[in-house]
Amino acid sequence: MPVSQVNAATTGLALEMQGVTKRFPGVLANDQVDFQLRKGEIHALLGENGAGKSTLMNILYGLYTPDEGKTYLDGKDVTIHSPSDAIANGIGMVHQHFMLIPVMTVAENITLGQEVTKAGAFLDPKRARRRINELSAQYGFEVDPDALVADLPVGLQQRVEIIKALYRHADILILDEPTAVLTPQEIEELFRAMRSLVAEGKSIIFITHKLKEVFAVADHITVLRNGRVVGTTTPAEATEASLAAMMVGREVILRVSKDEAEPGKPVLEVRNLQALDEREQIVLRGVNFAVQEGEVLGIAGVQGNGQTELVEVLTGLRPSLSGQVIIGGQDVTNTTPRTVTEQGVAHIPEDRHEFGMVTSYSVAQNLALVTYYQPPFARGVVMQDKAIDDNATTLVEEFDIRTPSIHTSGGSLSGGNQQKLVVARELSRPIKLLIASQPTRGVDVGSIEFIHQRIIEQRDQGVAVLLVSAELDEIMSLSDRIAVMYHGEIMATLDAETAERATLGLLMAGVHPNQ
Amino acid sequence: MPASQLILFLAGLILWAIWIAALGDLVSRDPGEIKRGSRGLWLVGFLALPVITGIIFMIPAAKQFAVWPPGDLIFSILWFFARFASWLGLPVFTGLDVAPIWIAVWAVSALVGVAYFLLVSRSRPTIVGSVGDIITILLAVNTALIIGYFLILVTGSDPIAAYQGLYEGMIGDKARFAETLVAMTPFVLMGLAVAVGFMTGLFNIGAEGQFYVGAMAAAVVGSSFEGLPLLIHLPLTVGAAMLGGGIWGAIPGFLKARFGAHEVINTIMMNYIAVKTVDYLVKNVFRDPTASLDRTPYVLESATLPIWVSNSRLHFGFWIAIAAVAVIWWLMYKTTWGFQMRTVGASHGASRYAGMKVGRNIVLAMAIGGVLSGLAGGGEVIGLNGYLPAAFTSGSGFDSIAVALLAKSNPIAILPAAFLWGGLRNGAGLMQVRAGISRDLIDIVQAFVILFVAAPQIVRFIYRLRVVGVKQVVVSRGWGS
Incomplete structure (x- = not known):
């Protein structure tokens, strides 16, 4: 694999971290990490969950104190004790979960904590607005300072976060998985913005696990694994396969190999389904589709177009307004989750923390969460601890769930292992329909591969699979047919073999390519 | 009340806190982590003196031990158990009438604790799970009693007599x-x-x-x-x-x-x-x-x-x-x-x-x-x-x-x-x-107990305890990458 050590240029370094080591009880989170950020570059920090990217950035941002190691900014040795130290040193961070107050305006959010005042005590909104407009103009960001943050789309909220950092005179920007919540178009805009920031002399650390984005925007790439730097390279020297291999330490099959599907009878039929969201707004506007035995139907779409609600209605978690859901020939419209489960449906939920598991429960209890009331887990009302433990021991082995013990709490596992736990539980019982919603969100590359293989395995055994994902790559590599969802409707259903990225992208944006 | 009493009281509490924290640390650790001696050996070292003096302390009560009828036997056993547990768990009560012995016992026991930290643990006391809960609660109760001690002092009464009365009122006979x-x-x-x-x-x-x-x-x-x-x-x-x-x-x-x-x-x-x-x-x-x-x-x-x-x-x-x-x-x-x-x-x-x-x-x-x-x-x-x-x-x-x-x-x-x-x-x-003194003081002490139990960070901060609980080692919450 082409790995080249970047020559440590003595000048032109915005940031240098040397020999950073951070230990947590039982974990060496960072082990002698060296990291160099040049002025005016976009430096991608790549690694699996738990590779140490977050720890390294938390150290840089002053949230953790390193056990060893030094940080140099512009060649000067600095110690950063707190985020306010980091801000004072020109380091800004855009978190994955935005730190914005929805009920305040853009200008209020940006100036929060560093308010522009007159006479020391009174806010001066005019001057604040002027500064924000200056900043927006300088970097080409269009944001209305008087808009309420709650009214802005996600992409613009992220823009506000970046301006917030710039307003605090950040020279180094840390962007933590900034593309996770964006549409392909918004991602393009973000990349343009990042390039214009770099052109103005800012330096950007771009944390991600999406390989394609690294190639699209990064100047240098540093890959971390198990707390150590595996190597630093450039997009020109690396390939997707080589980076993936660096991240997981072995070759990874990025495209799932699968045979031709052999679809049989329809298992899930959805007819003209309508439903409301939490705010009583109509969110499903007559959805129609069917999934057959032995095929994967992928539902593509930008998040927030009704996919979440669709899955909830199908699994009995949300009532529908009208329409019909038929599973295995039985009408299960507006029935309970238990009835759906007992129809032979497995559900990998989108949000494993809200639905899929109980973080305070042990791995063993979580693995029995859905069928706890059935033999062998219960006899009458009495739970059978031994059967629950035996089941856990088997599944932990079979699904390679990395846990110190089956009695460890589910919440203390890494994201990938939590997801494998959910997948293990759902696939360990006989099913005829698998509903997998964002099955690999926040999961490391190694686990993604594993989960994908398991889903295809189910398909090959004749299970009907409904896959909902915001990751187009995932949809394209797993599905046999792809339905694109936009604004609560299925825009079109395409054959996965012949579907093109561009076509899907347009459909996801609500445009029919032929019109 | 003489100042020497106050010093003895506080010294005893500090010594007891060292002992209980070291004991919690020992019980919380994996046997593999104990570098010198075995866990059993240390446990014997920790418990030997308090247990022996605790038994001696109960001898006067033996006169009241009833063997018949069976109901009274069970009751007597319960009573003995409660007295003994109070000696190990809340010596601030029980030792007061034998202050010098009490201090000596806990001084030696605390020395074992210090030796343990020097030879084996070499870190802040770490307590895990339910052991951690028990120790946090014991320390919370004791901290509340220390505060109560000073409150009684402020009202011009004799705290030692008050606590002695409290103890005897609970399980004295x-x-x-x-x-x-x-x-x-x-x-x-x-x-x-x-x-x-x-x-x-x-x-x-x-x-x-x-x-x-x-x-x-x-x-x-x-x-x-x-x-x-x-x-x-x-x-x-x-x-x-x-x-x-x-x-x-x-x-x-x-x-x-x-x-x-x-x-x-x-x-x-x-x-x-x-x-x-x-x-x-x-x-x-x-x-x-x-x-x-x-x-x-x-x-x-x-x-x-x-x-x-x-x-x-x-x-x-x-x-x-x-x-x-x-x-x-x-x-x-x-x-x-x-x-x-x-x-x-x-x-x-x-x-x-x-x-x-x-x-x-x-x-x-x-x-x-x-x-x-x-x-x-x-x-x-x-x-x-x-x-x-x-x-x-x-x-x-x-x-x-x-x-x-x-x-x-x-x-x-x-x-x-x-x-x-x-x-x-x-x-x-x-x-x-x-x-x-007013019995309402007990309300205040109880309020402090709950305060310290509800906010265990306070107790851990006072006694420099590190608790490794269920939600341990969250290395990167909210970063997701």
Whole structure:
């Protein structure tokens, strides 16, 4: 694999971290990490969950104190004790979960904590607005300072976060998985913005696990694994396969190999389904589709177009307004989750923390969460601890769930292992329909591969699979047919073999390519 | 009071804290982490001296040890156990009358602790899981007693005499110990009631009202049906108390499940309704016309809980409470019902996903709480008073929230928590006599205990403890990458 050590240029370094080591009880989170950020570059920090990217950035941002190691900014040795130290040193961070107050305006959010005042005590909104407009103009960001943050789309909220950092005179920007919540178009805009920031002399650390984005925007790439730097390279020297291999330490099959599907009878039929969201707004506007035995139907779409609600209605978690859901020939419209489960449906939920598991429960209890009331887990009302433990021991082995013990709490596992736990539980019982919603969100590359293989395995055994994902790559590599969802409707259903990225992208944006 | 007393007192507490923290660290570590000696050897080193002196300390009490009848034997064993546990767990009480010995014992024990830290641990004391909980609570109680010590000092009384009185009032002799068990019985039942709510994610403030309804039901049923045999009348009375409390508890549960009405508001309001309604019923409907004060007629012999320990008020309601602990523990941890309730308590989303009925479990948990509280109220009537008086204020429904908090909703831990609570209440009387201070001081001490238990960071900060709990080593929460 082409790995080249970047020559440590003595000048032109915005940031240098040397020999950073951070230990947590039982974990060496960072082990002698060296990291160099040049002025005016976009430096991608790549690694699996738990590779140490977050720890390294938390150290840089002053949230953790390193056990060893030094940080140099512009060649000067600095110690950063707190985020306010980091801000004072020109380091800004855009978190994955935005730190914005929805009920305040853009200008209020940006100036929060560093308010522009007159006479020391009174806010001066005019001057604040002027500064924000200056900043927006300088970097080409269009944001209305008087808009309420709650009214802005996600992409613009992220823009506000970046301006917030710039307003605090950040020279180094840390962007933590900034593309996770964006549409392909918004991602393009973000990349343009990042390039214009770099052109103005800012330096950007771009944390991600999406390989394609690294190639699209990064100047240098540093890959971390198990707390150590595996190597630093450039997009020109690396390939997707080589980076993936660096991240997981072995070759990874990025495209799932699968045979031709052999679809049989329809298992899930959805007819003209309508439903409301939490705010009583109509969110499903007559959805129609069917999934057959032995095929994967992928539902593509930008998040927030009704996919979440669709899955909830199908699994009995949300009532529908009208329409019909038929599973295995039985009408299960507006029935309970238990009835759906007992129809032979497995559900990998989108949000494993809200639905899929109980973080305070042990791995063993979580693995029995859905069928706890059935033999062998219960006899009458009495739970059978031994059967629950035996089941856990088997599944932990079979699904390679990395846990110190089956009695460890589910919440203390890494994201990938939590997801494998959910997948293990759902696939360990006989099913005829698998509903997998964002099955690999926040999961490391190694686990993604594993989960994908398991889903295809189910398909090959004749299970009907409904896959909902915001990751187009995932949809394209797993599905046999792809339905694109936009604004609560299925825009079109395409054959996965012949579907093109561009076509899907347009459909996801609500445009029919032929019109 | 001489300054030397104060110094001895504080020194003893510091030494004891070192000892208990080192012990917690030792128990928390994997055997592999102990570099020198084995865990067993260290444990012997830690426990040898306190255990020996503890046994010596109990010798004077041996005179009161009764072997016959069997009930008194069990009672004597319990009493011995409580005294011994108090020596290991709260020496601030027990050692006071033998201060020099006490200090010497804990000094040597603390030395073992220091040696352990130097040779084996070499880090801040780390405590894990339930061991950590126990040690945090012990230190919380002790910290509260230290603060109480200074409060007594400020009021111009003798803290040593006060605490000695408090201790003796709790378990100084068998008669007082029996009274402590009497006082703890309703706390056990109602502590369980609140704990079941906590486990299901509900804040059940309604134990007080459910207690009254149960007491009313028991008073009415217990004083009616003359001629029924005990084997029918007593279970019928107990059942009436449980049913009354259960219905009273289920109502706010139903309101929550059906309409989303918050259980805190509803249970508080249900408390008012229960207290005032019962008051009215006692004064007007069920009043004993022959009695001079407002009360219900006496409960019949056939509905009275028998006395367990001779020459005391301690009745078999105590064993009902112990049985309730076992039943609730089994129900919550070993059955699908408990699994459902605990899952609902942990996450509504996950429980719905797993096919559980959130509303039904809320009603169930509140009803079980009501049954337990009703049982507590009934037990007070048919075991202790024999009737229900008007203006029968107890307030123990609210104290039981504190008991459940102190026990961290663990059904087994409810027992020591209720014992401490009942004991402090019961011992306060003798403390008042001995030191001439108000028994309300105990309220302050109890408030501090709860404060420190509810905010364990304070205690850990004071004693430099590091707790590795269930949610350990969250290396990168919220970063997701």
